[in-house]
């Protein structure tokens with residue numbers, strides 16, 4: 425079906441709001457302007473809504489195959505659509521791991537059958553993410569891998585990472601890294617800082633992340649590989665990435681909404697909804713992440729949506745799995761707590777969820793340019809609602825943001841010109 429979106433607010437290049445109509449034809453953005461005439465399209469009144477490119481989330485967990493009780497490609501991508509995300513990239517820490525071309529082909533078949541938004545799956549760097557034997561990069565690229573990562577664990581050995589970057593660079597593919605040096609960790613569920621001191625428990629030190637990023641940017645320099653840092657969380661990591669960029673190294677980085685919104689001083693108790701990896705760091709780290717985004721050291725925002733079953737999260741702080749959900753709350757939380765408070769502009773926030781991730785990975789999405797895929801969302805910046813995990817479409821309900829009041833809720837999500845989700849009402 426072709427659509428004509430009437431009278432929505434779109435953001436211009438200089439960040440101003442402009443009333444515009446958008447004509448969607450054959451899945452593409454065909455025309456953007458004012459007073460567009462209806463040429464037989466289904467007309468949707470976007471009056472009073474902000475209309476932006478669909479968001480990209482290049483770091484999520486869909487849990488299929490092997491963890492379907494936590495999430496599936498179906499439920500996770502429906503949650504993505506509800507959150508305004510039209511392109512998502514799921515991590516390979518599934519069972520089995522997509523570490524062979526055959527497994528990648530199987531994954532693409534499942535995506536085709538069940539996904540509600542565009543899905544760009546990662547392949548692993550090492551077989552079974554065990555950190556030793558590299559996967560078949562050329563074969564996995566041919567089978568449709570988006571990039572290579574062992575997210576969930578850090579690649580412990582420098583020589584393995586070095587060889588991975590050489591091979592990735594030869595394939596013009598990125599290495600995406602969860603940075604965590606296991607030799608610097610002695611257990612712990614929360615950041616080694618104020619919170620762990622107060623509770624007298626062991627913590628996860630900042631250096632386990634920053635040390636590995638420092639190693640990797642030097643490997644990236646020597647191999648000319650595009651190296652991307654997952655969920656950056658410490659002030660030292662931000663400094664290392666900033667210096668690496670200054671030196672001309674091809675490094676990009678993402679930050680999660682929760683690391684921008686919270687620090688360890690905000691954790692009320694040994695609550696597992698505040699347990700994620702990397703952990704919520706100190707107040708100075710949180711500040712450095714915000715500054716890093718604002719000065720371009722950090723390239724974009726990704727949620728690290730990590731659903732877990734309620735009974736797993738109920739196991740107690742020491743043994744519950746790391747991770748919180750994020751797809752359905754990211755934009756409202758960031759809009760309400762950063763844009764409404766004047767810390768970010770609306771244009772900055774939208775860019776960090778659209779064109780910035782797209783450009784970082786040379787993807788043709790995240791834009792309303794003529795001819796682009798019609799990945800478009802409508803956002804309601806007025807209506808205030810309270811976050812209620814019972815309303816999530818994700819199977820995961822594990823969030824620290826229950827009962828937060830937010831504005832900025834998506835109301836309709838188009839992918840390739842098809843309406844994939846709406847909050848009902850005018851859009852059925």
Ligand SMILES: NC(=O)N[C@@H](CC(=O)O)C(=O)O
Nearest residue numbers: 485575576700701730746747
């Ligand atoms: N972030 C998390 O706390 N958990 C992730 C793994 C990861 O992103 O490292 C998960 O798969 O549950």
Ligand SMILES: [Zn+2]
Nearest residue numbers: 575576602654
């Ligand atoms: Zn990770």
Ligand SMILES: [Zn+2]
Nearest residue numbers: 515575576728
């Ligand atoms: Zn992750």
